[in-house]
Amino acid sequence: MSRFSPAIRACVFDAYGTLFDVHSAVARHRERLGSQASAVSALWRQKQLEYTWLRSLMGRYADFDHITEDALLHALEAFGVEPEGLTDDLLAAYRELTCYPEAPAALRTLQQRGMQTAILSNGTEQTLTHASRSAGLDDSLDRILSVDALGIYKPDPRVYQLAVDALDVSAAEILFHSSNAWDVAGAAAFGFRVAWINRSGAVRERLPEPPDVELTTLEPVPDLLGSR
Numbered sequence: 001m002s003r004f005s006p007a008i009r010a011c012v013f014d015a016y017g018t019l020f021d022v023h024s025a026v027a028r029h030r031e032r033l034g035s036q037a038s039a040v041s042a043l044w045r046q047k048q049l050e051y052t053w054l055r056s057l058m059g060r061y062a063d064f065d066h067i068t069e070d071a072l073l074h075a076l077e078a079f080g081v082e083p084e085g086l087t088d089d090l091l092a093a094y095r096e097l098t099c100y101p102e103a104p105a106a107l108r109t110l111q112q113r114g115m116q117t118a119i120l121s122n123g124t125e126q127t128l129t130h131a132s133r134s135a136g137l138d139d140s141l142d143r144i145l146s147v148d149a150l151g152i153y154k155p156d157p158r159v160y161q162l163a164v165d166a167l168d169v170s171a172a173e174i175l176f177h178s179s180n181a182w183d184v185a186g187a188a189a190f191g192f193r194v195a196w197i198n199r200s201g202a203v204r205e206r207l208p209e210p211p212d213v214e215l216t217t218l219e220p221v222p223d224l225l226g227s228r
Contacts, residue, residue: 008193008225010167011110012145014178015121015128018197018218019103019137025093032086036079043078047071049180052122052153061151064123068094095127099135100199106218107140113222118143120163120176122153143167155186163192175225177218181205188212195221 016022026033026041033040048071055061062070072090076083111117117140121128125146132138145162147153154160164171171191178184179197181204188194188209196211197218204210213224 006170006172008115008175009169009173010116010118010163010175011221011225012118012120012163012167012174012176012192013107014176014180014183015119015123015131016097017179017199018177019119020097020099020131020135022094022097024098025090027098028093029086029089033081036081040075040079040081043075044072047074056153056156061153063148064121064146065127095130096134097131099137100217102217102219104136104140106221107137109222110225111140111142113225115225116142116167116169118145118163118167120145120159122147124148154183155189157186157190160187160190160192175212175221177221182207184211185209195224 013019022045023041026037026044030037048068051067051071052064055067069087069091072087076087107117119128119132119141123146125144125148128144128146129138132141132144143166145166147159149162150156150158152158160171160176163174163176167174172193174192175195176187176192177195177197178187179199181196181202184194184196185205185207188211194211196214198214198216215221
């Protein structure tokens with residue numbers, strides 16, 4: 001039996017850090033980056049997120065592919081890395097990120113049980129579609145929803161409304177999954193039921209609206225929701 005009331009009718013997933021390992025792009029080229037590889041990857045991700053928030057606040061939208069490249073260029077320059085073709089290779093790897101090992105089975109099980117499944121992400125629809133296909137997740141997703149339709153990034157409430165409109169369910173009938181604590185807070189404040197996929201053991205943010213449940217992977221989600 002599900003622990004949620006009203007019953008969950010749709011499972012919506014953040015993409016980056018939740019379904020896809022954002023550090024797997026650098027991992028493919030770790031030898032070329034040497035001892036700075038992990039630090040470059042961390043700064044790349046940090047700046048990628050910061051640029052989404054700042055551009056939203058400034059009203060200067062650029063799509064996530066553009067922001068991802070800008071963030072990478074910043075990280076490489078900050079660590080004094082000479083690209084020499086590395087930029088293109090890392091961006092290509094980012095378009096085909098490795099998914100977390102439990103993700104395919106979790107999505108497949110949810111869909112087989114009649115649950116609507118969707119990605120709701122800052123990423124562009126084209127890149128998300130390519131990444132999902134590359135990782136073998138595309139057949140287990142009913143929709144891929146991108147902020148490009150709005151020209152503003154999470155955690156703006158209008159982004160979360162995209163899922164309500166596309167899936168034709170109420171906010172309370174959506175279980176939203178994210179590994180990003182700030183995204184968890186935004187989704188919960190909007191009215192979603194929320195599972196924080198806390199893969200890194202991070203402490204909770206001091207923001208309104210805690211998650212309904214905290215997990216370390218997606219594996220328990222189907223059992224959490226019970227059969228339909």
